[in-house]
Amino acid sequence: MEGVVVRILAGVFTVNTVEGLYDCSVRGKLKLEDIPVVGDNVIVEKTATEAVIISILPRRNILERPKIANVDQMFIFMAATAPDPNNYLIDRLTVLGEYWQLGLIIGFNKIDLKKNELADIYRRLGYEVLEFSLAKDENLDVINELLKDKITVLAGPSGSGKTTLVNHLVGDIRRTGDVSEKSKRGKHTTRVVELIKLPSGGFIADTPGFSRLDVFLDNPQKLASCFRETQNSSCYFQNCRHLKEPGCSVREKMSPERYESYKQLLQEIEEMRPW
Ligand SMILES: Nc1nc2c(ncn2[C@@H]2O[C@H](COP(=O)(O)OP(=O)(O)OP(=O)(O)O)[C@@H](O)[C@H]2O)c(=O)[nH]1
Ligand SMILES: [Mg+2]
Ligand SMILES: [Zn+2]
Incomplete structure (x- = not known):
């Protein structure tokens, strides 16, 4: 049976298959060659008592930090304010995205609080740029359509509303965090890498990573x-x-x-x- 690894926690590999989610171990022989990562397409063998990953299908790509395979696109997720958007961070993420040859979407949330001024810079470059307010439920159809049937990683500062988006998309209650009144910064509420299945097909990763520029640019x-x-x-x-x-x-x-x-x-x- 084929499936996609959606979460790895304490040695348990959770695999999404047509029959639902399975908590799997990894066959010893495979472990000697390679360890599955989130996003991997794997073959699972099921017995009466357990489910075991026996092989990993070829990867299209693999990001280092957060470690996710077969990523189609990156959704650069900023807020119009709280936290204030920062074009250096956006540029850094577009560089990562271009380096990994991912599709890129740039979104500015919280336009209920403030008009956003950076959008046009990126529109002019030809990027897909969205401005919306999750608090007002705007633009979700457009977002849904862009995420359909793809593996998307969310990347952006703490407090911009990434988990709020995921909750809107899947109607699931995941922890969101308040943005500190004092510093206007988020509190890094999300800590594990996980692929969340979207009702319209595809997966989204609400990731805590991307703190370093892990690109091997040798010139x-x-x-x-x-x-x-x-x-x-x-x-x-x-x-x-x-x-x-x-x-x-x-x-x-x-x-x-x-x-x-x-x-x-x-x-x-x-x-x-x-x-
Ligand atoms: N005013 C306003 N607040 C929003 C909007 N979207 C999200 N928020 C609030 O912003 C805060 C942070 O949202 P989260 O979804 O936890 O942010 P996050 O990006 O997941 O943060 P980390 O997990 O720390 O990386 C929460 O209090 C949300 O309710 C919006 O469109 N407008
Ligand atoms: Mg979060
Ligand atoms: Zn030159």
């Missing part, structure tokens, strides 16, 4: 190519870092806001692995 050209506005322009200079070189065509393609993020990311990556 600055690769970072620039993750800024989609530069994709059709190749820089004239070899090994250009697109910083001060006069006439650099890559730098010219980025807006000032995006270029600030590029410089910051470049610095971060260079500190991580100098070349």
